[in-house]
Amino acid sequence: MEMDKLRDAAKYWEPRRLLYNAVLVVVAVVWVVATWPHFRGAVTAEHMAALAVLALLANVCYCAAYLVEIPMAASEVWARRRWGLWLMGMVLAFVLENYWIADEIYPAVR
Numbered sequence: 001m002e003m004d005k006l007r008d009a010a011k012y013w014e015p016r017r018l019l020y021n022a023v024l025v026v027v028a029v030v031w032v033v034a035t036w037p038h039f040r041g042a043v044t045a046e047h048m049a050a051l052a053v054l055a056l057l058a059n060v061c062y063c064a065a066y067l068v069e070i071p072m073a074a075s076e077v078w079a080r081r082r083w084g085l086w087l088m089g090m091v092l093a094f095v096l097e098n099y100w101i102a103d104e105i106y107p108a109v110r
Contacts, residue, residue: 005073013065016086020062021055023090024097031101042109054100058093065089 028051032039068085072078 009069027097
């Protein structure tokens with residue numbers, strides 16, 4: 001029974017991880033393109049490695065959905081409403097990414 005819950009959770013969350021990552025990539029690309037002369041110096045192997053670590057951390061945060069999903073899986077209502085958790089998580093990730101770029105990364109790039 002537990003494996004069925006985990007399988008159902010993965011079937012719901014993992015396809016949405018692709019959209020989650022695509023949105024975060026688009027945000028980063030828009031920042032770089034919109035402020036290109038400023039970010040020119042940041043296109044280095046060292047900065048790309050840091051970007052890869054941040055992408056990994058974003059995906060670790062995405063896994064937090066499973067912490068809610070597994071205990072709630074027994075609820076019939078949950079299956080119809082988990083899109084709300086995805087939407088709230090996506091908005092949070094969008095806001096955090098923009099904040100992080102604007103406050104931490106943008107000023108540090110020379």
